[in-house]
Amino acid sequence: MMTTNIKQMGSPLGARMVVNERDVDYFCGTSYYTLHGDPRVIAAACEATRKYGMGPGTVMASPPLVEVVARAACFFETESAQYIVSGYLGDMLLTQALSNDYDMVFVDDSSHYSVFDGIRSTGKSVITFCHLDPEDLRQKLRENLKPRQIPLVMSDGVFPMTGAIAPLREYVKALTPFEGGLLCVDDSHAVGVIGEKGQGTLEYCGVQGDNCYLAGTLSKAFGGLGGIIPGNNGLMEKVSRNVRIPVGASPPCTGAAAASAMGLKILSEHPEMRMQLWDNVAFMRNGLRQLGVDVVDSPIPIVPVTDLSGVNLKQVQHDLEEKGIVVAHVPPRSYSDAPDKESLRIAIFSTHTREQIGKLLASLAKLL
Numbered sequence: 422m423m424t425t426n427i428k429q430m431g432s433p434l435g436a437r438m439v440v441n442e443r444d445v446d447y448f449c450g451t452s453y454y455t456l457h458g459d460p461r462v463i464a465a466a467c468e469a470t471r472k473y474g475m476g477p478g479t480v481m482a483s484p485p486l487v488e489v490v491a492r493a494a495c496f497f498e499t500e501s502a503q504y505i506v507s508g509y510l511g512d513m514l515l516t517q518a519l520s521n522d523y524d525m526v527f528v529d530d531s532s533h534y535s536v537f538d539g540i541r542s543t544g545k546s547v548i549t550f551c552h553l554d555p556e557d558l559r560q561k562l563r564e565n566l567k568p569r570q571i572p573l574v575m576s577d578g579v580f581p582m583t584g585a586i587a588p589l590r591e592y593v594k595a596l597t598p599f600e601g602g603l604l605c606v607d608d609s610h611a612v613g614v615i616g617e618k619g620q621g622t623l624e625y626c627g628v629q630g631d632n633c634y635l636a637g638t639l640s641k642a643f644g645g646l647g648g649i650i651p652g653n654n655g656l657m658e659k660v661s662r663n664v665r666i667p668v669g670a671s672p673p674c675t676g677a678a679a680a681s682a683m684g685l686k687i688l689s690e691h692p693e694m695r696m697q698l699w700d701n702v703a704f705m706r707n708g709l710r711q712l713g714v715d716v717v718d719s720p721i722p723i724v725p726v727t728d729l730s731g732v733n734l735k736q737v738q739h740d741l742e743e744k745g746i747v748v749a750h751v752p753p754r755s756y757s758d759a760p761d762k763e764s765l766r767i768a769i770f771s772t773h774t775r776e777q778i779g780k781l782l783a784s785l786a787k788l789l
């Protein structure tokens with residue numbers, strides 16, 4: 422059912438697109454390279470659908486599904502990967518696959534819903550630690566683990582509303598006294614975006630290793646759809662042994678797989694797109710700082726504006742929209758990591774022009 426405040430697309434997604442029958446500058450969502458609207462991605466989805474049909478409904482793998490796994494393994498430099506219908510299920514797949522390898526889960530209390538649903542499905546004890554707080558994690562590990570029990574630490578790599586990066590290096594240090602301790606991150610907002618090779622938060626924080634795992638998505642930066650869990654053959658064997666998702670759920674449809682494969686191909690072949698994204702992000706963050714807004718220096722394209730006394734951010738969002746600029750307003754505590762106070766969530770894309778970002782900054786200068 423439609424309601425009047427739900428925005429309708431009138432064109433493929435892009436930095437400039439049609440929303441509610443108007444051309445606008447678009448600064449929302451998670452398609453950080455706007456690959457969902459890229460003609461190459463759209464053509465790949467259409468061609469594959471014509472050639473192989475929709476896809477689900479058979480036990481056979483369509484060539485685009487096979488291609489996604491091969492391209493993902495290449496992108497993440499792993500032996501293989503699991504490709505499933507959603508990133509949401511990826512946390513469940515990963516924590517179930519590893520369930521014989523840990524006793525208790527320690528999770529950042531503002532982690533995504535998919536992280537909590539995933540770890541609850543394992544039936545293990547779950548202890549929360551304070552958001553982004555390695556010291557609290559250390560204390561919780563000390564207080565709760567019995568001798569020889571093995572912990573799994575879990576968190577979003579990058580948080581969806583604030584763009585905060587989890588301090589993974591500190592988490593790995595906190596795990597060192599506990600032999601066999603594991604780290605798993607939901608890296609949906611980081612894969613394709615951060616790290617020199619775009620491999621996500623583990624790469625960015627320099628903690629890639631045998632006991633560190635990620636569950637990502639191809640539904641955001643890569644312009645496709647579906648969960649991606651890169652790993653070595655040992656992890657894939659554990660998936661076959663312990664997880665029913667790959668055999669009990671339909672795979673992504675053929676068009677979505679072909680789009681995802683094309684997104685992986687484009688981001689692999691064009692690392693300069695990442696540089697362009699980081700440049701745009703730096704331009705936006707510097708611009709906001711010049712307006713007196715407190716934003717951290719970070720390559721993350723999720724730029725939050727929050728906690729400005731005397732400013733009604735819902736009104737700011739509305740006034741921007743009048744000028745043809747669309748940003749998201751996030752009410753307090755309205756999402757897994759949404760802060761206690763209202764905020765604007767501004768998504769920066771590699772395809773935004775300097776003029777578009779400059780116009781947004783100039784408009785904010787008048788409204789904040």
Ligand SMILES: Cc1ncc(COP(=O)(O)O)c(C=O)c1O
Pocket residue numbers: 507508509510533535577581607609610638639640646647648
């Ligand atoms: C942190 C996080 N994890 C998982 C998901 C789910 O990913 P998908 O849309 O691929 O199911 C989202 C979706 O927004 C997310 O923000």
